[in-house]
Amino acid sequence: MKRILIYFSEFNRALGGGEVTPLSFIAELQKSCEVTLALNWRSDVAHAAETLNFPVDLEKLRIEYVKPANSLLRKLDAILPFYRTHRLKQLAKKADICISTVNMFDFGKPAHHFVFLLRQFGDNGFIDYLNGRPPLKGLARLRRQLRTFFAETLLRPLLGMRSTRKILADPRERIYPNSHYVEKLMRSFYGEFNGCVFYPPTVFEFPEKTQERDELKVVVLGHLFPEKRILDIITMTDRARALSGKDLKLELAGPLNHSAYVMLIRAIAARRDWLRLVGPRYGKEKAAFLLSGTFALHAERDESFGIAVTEYLKAGIIPVVPDEGGPCEIVDDPELAWHTVEEGARILARLVSDESFRRAKREHCAERARLFTRQAYLESQHELLTGILNDEERKTAP
Numbered sequence: 001m002k003r004i005l006i007y008f009s010e011f012n013r014a015l016g017g018g019e020v021t022p023l024s025f026i027a028e029l030q031k032s033c034e035v036t037l038a039l040n041w042r043s044d045v046a047h048a049a050e051t052l053n054f055p056v057d058l059e060k061l062r063i064e065y066v067k068p069a070n071s072l073l074r075k076l077d078a079i080l081p082f083y084r085t086h087r088l089k090q091l092a093k094k095a096d097i098c099i100s101t102v103n104m105f106d107f108g109k110p111a112h113h114f115v116f117l118l119r120q121f122g123d124n125g126f127i128d129y130l131n132g133r134p135p136l137k138g139l140a141r142l143r144r145q146l147r148t149f150f151a152e153t154l155l156r157p158l159l160g161m162r163s164t165r166k167i168l169a170d171p172r173e174r175i176y177p178n179s180h181y182v183e184k185l186m187r188s189f190y191g192e193f194n195g196c197v198f199y200p201p202t203v204f205e206f207p208e209k210t211q212e213r214d215e216l217k218v219v220v221l222g223h224l225f226p227e228k229r230i231l232d233i234i235t236m237t238d239r240a241r242a243l244s245g246k247d248l249k250l251e252l253a254g255p256l257n258h259s260a261y262v263m264l265i266r267a268i269a270a271r272r273d274w275l276r277l278v279g280p281r282y283g284k285e286k287a288a289f290l291l292s293g294t295f296a297l298h299a300e301r302d303e304s305f306g307i308a309v310t311e312y313l314k315a316g317i318i319p320v321v322p323d324e325g326g327p328c329e330i331v332d333d334p335e336l337a338w339h340t341v342e343e344g345a346r347i348l349a350r351l352v353s354d355e356s357f358r359r360a361k362r363e364h365c366a367e368r369a370r371l372f373t374r375q376a377y378l379e380s381q382h383e384l385l386t387g388i389l390n391d392e393e394r395k396t397a398p
Contacts, residue, residue, distance in 0.1 A: 002033040002389060005095035007066075007088060009102050011043035018116055020201040020307065022101045023054040028378075028385055030057050038091055040067040040084070051282050053204075064091055081122075082159040089160070097392050106162045110172040112388060114198065115182055118304050123164045129189050130302060168193045178305045179326040198384060202310040202372040206287050216352070217249045219293035219317065221281065221308045224254045224262050229299035232341050234268060234275060236297055236320075239345035241274070244352045249274045250297075253281040253289050290315035295351060297344065298327050306330055313369035318361050320347050330372070333364055 006029075008022040022037065029035050037045070042065060049056040066087035068074050077083045089108035092098050098111035103121055105113065118130055152163055167173050168190050175195030177183035183197050218237055224230055230252065237250040256262055256279055269275045281289045296312040296319040306327035312319040313330070321327040323337035331337065338344035351358050370376070 002096045002392065003094060004029050004033045004035045005038060005088075005091050005098045005107070006035060007038045007098070007100045007102065007105055007107075009040050011039075011045055011048040018102075019048050020052060020054075020203065021114060021116075023049055023052055023056060024201040024203060024377075024381060025099065025101065025385070026056050026061065027054045028381060030060060032389070034062075035060075036062040036064060036091060036095065038064045038066050038088060041065055053283070066091075080155065080159070080161075082161060085159070085161050097388060104164050104167040104173070104175065106167060108160075110170070110174075112174045112176065113167070113195075114176045114200075115178045115186075115304060118182065118185070118302065121164050126164070126189055130185070165190065170194075179329050181324070181326050181329050182304050199372075199377070199380070200305055200307060201381070202307055202314075202377050203374040204286070204311055204314070205374045206291060206315055211288065211291055213294055213316070214249065214292055215294050216246055217251060217293040218295045218297055218348070219290060219312075220250070220252045220254075220297060221286070221290065221311065222254050224252065224256070224265055224277075226261050227300055229301075230261075230265055231268075232299045232344075233297045234265075234272075236299075236341050236344045236348060237275075238272075239342065240348035240352065243345060243349035246349075246352045247274065248348075248352065249276070251276045251278055251289070251293070253278050253286070255280045286311075287315075290317060293317055295320065295348060297348065298322065299344075300327070301325055303327055310369075310372040313365050314372060316362070316366070316369075318351060318358070318365050320344055320351070330368070331365070332368060333361070336361060 006022055006025055011019050026035050026037060045056070045061070045063065046058055049058070064087070066084045068077055068083045073083055085106050088105065092107040092109055092111075098107040098109065100107070100111060100113045102116040103113060119127060121127065156163060168175060168186075171194045173194060175193050176198040177186055177195065178198065178200050180197055186193070220230070220233055222228060234250065237248055241248045252265070252275075256266075256277060266277065269277050278289065290311060293315070294317065296317045298306065298309055298319055298321045301322045301324055303325045306325070309319050309321060309327040309330045318336070319327070319331055320336055320338060321331050323334070323339050328337050336347060338347055351361065
């Protein structure tokens, strides 16, 4: 029986799309393999599996923690993850196959690396590239070069660590960008690497629709973080209301913490009777929430993939998305993609006002939704993981 090591960061109580990949892999691989899950620190895996509806056998799942308990070591490891790397390498020695579901990580042996979030690559040069920052000049450039030389040439080798760039450059490693958008970004910055695109799990399904859909409701599902550009979504809806003359309503479903950003959104909602914050929605509540809406707005421009957008499609919702990033790839319709907030508002206003346009877009979205069904994903996952297991058997065959 093959021994599999899967690395993930942690399972928060406020679950997002990233937690789906490790749980889906575990549920599949436990059918034929011994699986060890490596996490940064203690997490409620049982809650995550139950909430996200994955048949994980917790009695058979071995869980290890790879972040230091000591507070000083933890701070140092956050800067340079030497402790975590050492622990993963120890665990990898006992594993036949290693999988990272949070970007590239050094197991000390060839592994499979699934891209998670672009801004967590741990590579300042790539982050600058994503943000469109101009190359450093003068003294700032020299300082960056010295830091890079010290880290890459001296410190990392001394600690037995490889950087993201060195892992990507190693042809023995397998890299899986989570969209063609991400693959293009990575290849344009890093050059060629050994890998292929693999869309992340899109396994949430909806019951047969029995409830009434509100033809004037816009929904948004996800965390209320600044990078989600919720304020732009509110502005878009407000502007579409004015352009169309329709009484559009906007409902935001996501955890309501006490961050400054959420408190600002609360204050705005208190002054607009058409804007509601409904809190987190999971399981049946999420299904009911999405099935009650007709349109969705998405505003994060550089998102790697966008699981929520696949759920909009499968719920029969017409999403309006930015004209770049993973969500644009998912929807695959330039008439539903905006570059400016004003353009987004005009698309939404047209959807509300033009019945033939709305009907055509609903048909297109229904066609796209078929690509992201639970069954379609599970078939692609089974093919991928079977291929990984078979490749390992061929390597070890006498």
